[in-house]
Amino acid sequence: MPQFANIAVSILFDGLAYAMFLFIVSVGLSVTMGLMGFVNLAHGAFAMAGGYVVVSLTRNLGLGLIPSLIISAIVVGAVSVFFERGLYRRLYKATDLEQVMMTIGLAFMAIATATYFYGPIPKSVPLPQWLQGDVNLGFRTFPSYRAFLIAVGAVLIAVLWYGFERTNIGAKIRAAVDNRRMAESVGINVDLLFTLTFAVGSGLAALGGGLAIQLLGLSPSFAVIYLVLFLIVVAVGGLGSLKGTLLAALVLGIFDTAGKYLFADAGGFFIYAVTVAVLLVKPAGFYGREQ
Amino acid sequence: MAANSDAIGPHRAAARERAAQYLLRRHRFTWAEALPWVIALACFFLFPGRMVFGNQLLIWLMFAVSLDLILGYAGIVTLGHAAFFGIGAYAVGLGAAKLGWTEPISGLFAAALLAALVGFISGWFLLRYRGLTLLMLTLATAIMLQEALNLRSDFSGGYDGLPGLTFKPLLGLFDYDLYGHVNYIYVLIVLAIVFNLVRRIVYSPFGQALTGIRENVRRMHAIGSPVHRRLVTVYTIAAGIAGVAGALFTQTNAYVTLSVFDFDNSAKVMIMLILGGTGRLYGAFIGTVVYMVLEDYFSKLSPTFWQFGIGLLLVVAVLFAPRGVLGLIEDAGRFLSRRKP
């Protein structure tokens, strides 16, 4: 097929895969920030933790990748509840600055801890045979793992969408994000909701971290080096908006890929240029509430 | 308390005078304020071997003070402050490397002006936004600046930086020594001047207006304050000061790389400030000292795991001194003064 079409397909496909990773990790951050206005800079640390759990499960216990990913998401999600109850809870009413300071502190501690247990050398996980190499979709071939990543993303989106738009809890969360006081006054237990979303968000982050090993490798500093990326997705998407986070992930993922592909020299530029462009026009992000 | 307000004349006259005196005196120097400078000088004689570190510390301190002006007083939360530090750093760096402008003090002014100019322009556009949006916009601007300079690495030296910069001796008299003694005094003096400037601004009516914007921007509009103009003004000033800090960084290191624009620096300076306490002038002092001294100590204790110590410090600080070390002291003070008859 013609070159330009081929290029376009490559960009869309790779961008889509990248976008899925961004979405999976960022969505939890977006909802928790939207719900409680809680700035959680330790979110990346949960992703990193998830990654290492997967490493342990696959390498030391010899589990398959898929079960490991699921277990890791659940484990990290569960553990995150303790942090939420023990530490985060104390800072709901606190200022952003205090939240920033504590969560950055947690991220630092997470990095040191991971270094202690896993060492600084980047880890990777063995892939099952069917995820190696590439799949042929007739008109051209695509890397299997990325196809898999996209599939996982699609499934998650479906599940989240259902949970968010169709279930009672989802409705409550949306209500709380929209107007917390109101929600509380009609008897919604926002704190409980937050614990829930926090756990789910952290679990998703962990899943994202696990999936990212194949993409970006995994070392302790994973906890912070991609944080900016996640925050950008959240800001561009709009706090607490599932739709927004998805759209932002897609736009940023695809633009970033296109930029790297077409204008490698200015590669780093694009994602930020897009961010600025969007925020200047829509300060609250794609689907955020204007203040 | 409220009941007392119905008290008789003389009492109220006294109350009036007390209140008036408080505002009349507040901006005057107290002896306590000499303490940091005394300590700084004492350190110079006590730790002659640590002056290179001390020098870095003072530069970060100045950087933190500039951030306090906008974050602590005007309530502008930014993650792009390193941009101005970097501009100042590169102003003198490129000046020395390309134009042979090696006179340090004039270099400081040049750096301040350039950084302030960029601060003015970016502030004009960005300060209409607040919160996370502003956070991301400032952050993105800083990184784009860095990327742009890296594109022209033939000119900026990229991440290998501009090596072997040499600057004229200070005032043509004092040459930079290996032990950083001259540097330390140099930076300390500049810091003293800059800090006094900031202190004046903070206690000026303009400074009051800034705190007003921080406390309640809606009301500021309602009482007729040109909020945007105020914010852009202070942002420009803070940018200039950050630029001076950056310039000192390059001059005292005789070296600069693009990493000065790193997001990490913006974050680090913010953390140090919060740790010390925002909007309290001396919060920057305490925060910087506590953070950097402990960082130095931990990283010698364990070059690999020191981050754990710093992390723990931050978490503990939030839980026990949420409004920073100075905030803690202040609260204690209020608590005690309550006890007084």
Place this chain on the structure above:
Amino acid sequence: MKLLRWLGLAALAAAVGTAAQAQTVKIGVVLPFSGANADLGHQIDKAFDLYVKLHEKDIAPYKVDLIKRDEGPPTGAVAKTVTTELITNDKVSLVTGFVFSPSAIALAPVVTQAKTPMIIANAGTAWITNLSPYIVRLSFSMWHPAYPMGAYAHDKIGCKTVAMAYTDFPPGKDSTEAFKTGFEKAGGKIVDSIPMGSPVQVPDFTPFFQKIKDEHPDCMYVFIPSGAHAVGVMKAYGELGMRKAGIKLIGPMDLVPDNKLQDMGDAAIGTIVMGHYARDLDNPQNKAFVAEWHKAYGADSYPDFMSAAGWDTMHAIFDTIKKLKGNLSDGMKVVDAMKGWSTNGPRGHVMIDPATRDIVEDEHAMEIYREKNGKLGEKVLGTTKAVKDECKVLKLGRCGT
């Protein structure tokens, strides 16, 4: 201000004095122990410790005292502070380590002024050694592997066209520049040269490689810092099925550091790199080195080219201590003692070029293959003997000054 001068001199005098009498030689070790590149630091640090442990007795009655400091991020600032204080405050006789070029560049004026030798165990920007007469490098310059790779790729591997992809920081630019110089001299054609983002973040390499795949060159020359990036490159290369598409992956050894090789999987097989070290390099010194390494750090910890350089670095320092009878007070004497120093180390025969104070070493073209034991190994295809830093030989740019 006179007082300052006086203080300075006094302290300096003290420094010299103490160093002179000391039976113990204080050595400042500056490596990135924390942060995104911590693993690089640890690869070298382990080699240092291992050498000291095994050879302490050789330098009796003298002892070494390693004072370790975190090099911090690749900004030069932290490194400059801690190193200067190692000199001024801890009074070390020499400083070594230095993974990042900016650290070395920032420190050049300092070591010159302090007359303290700086023995570089990694930092690879070619012209660093020109910055100060007190700098000695035992690792390599980007040119050491990259330049000979140019000719080898064209003549032996059969790359007529090559697309280059590199991490967008100075070593990346150096490495590609060096390869280009050698490759074009041999008559090859560079079809594309793609910067792949900053060294801080591991990017998603796929877009870059996809582009190259669509360009169909014979070979793809990749330089990345040999940390987390290396694994990412191999994965993306494998995922895109580029080898099947007939695009060979070549580069400097940074592409397949031994401590990550086993994680790279089949994708790596067939990759050809130019380098001065591989874990299964066949010489007795290396066999012993690797054996000792596994004994000390376990079976699944591997030394890599950085460790090898670290080992030789400490070796050179020890020999110098012996030669100077433990008196390293005079920095210039130390440097002179190292000029022309040579040994048979893990890397084979290495020598410090008296003229440039830079290393002279053999460069091996090595192919990744699957060993019988299932592990990935590196097979030597050919060797270029006694390679100098070509950048300085050709006096290109800053290398000329």
Place this chain on the structure above:
Amino acid sequence: MTAALQVESLNRSFGALRVARDIDLALERGARRALIGPNGAGKTTLINLITGVLAPSSGRVLLDGADITTTSQAERARRGLARTFQINQLFRGLTVLENLCMTIGERDGNCNNLWRPAGAKRAVIDEALGHLDALRLTDDALKLVRELPYGRQRLVEIAIALTQKPRVLLLDEPAAGVPSSESHLILDVVARLDPDIAILIIEHDMDVVMRFAKEITVLVQGAVLTQGTPAEIMADEQVRAVYLGQEGHKVRHG
């Protein structure tokens, strides 16, 4: 003579919802007008439109005959248009005295000064203390606003507005949220205000309205239902039907 404040056929809608429909309103110099109407009638919205927090979809706002429809909030304030908020908008982290000094500073343009210490102008401080005296707040001068009981915070809210030396003052439920034990204090203050100031007050307590207002404007669903003297309004059947009924309804909610 031209009205101190004139509102001409003001419209504003949020999407389909029209919160202000062709509102006409005039405040003569020294006017004492009450703005009443059921919840959601758009009373606060009208104040926001007048002060420039919201921009009207159509219509004009005139201050002393000058069109200020497009001028900024701040500019309107500097021209003598002051307001209080239904929910306190105070500088909670500052002392009461600072709250007022800052207001004076912005009013007189001192706040453009970055160099002279704020405390250097005794005159400013004395004026501020004067205002505090008038509201019996002197003893709280050095307290942080957030440490005051709500009732007294409410007084600060008014003190700030008065400190602006306004010609037109818009009071949005000055006694809202204040226990009746203290509300009289606030309403006394309101009653004692300078007769030259044109005042528009939003108030639910009809007794207060009757005592204070010389004219009343009734707002229903964003439109002016009727205007007139207290007596006329009390007599008006529509008002009873729409507003007072609604009020009773409101009372049951507590």
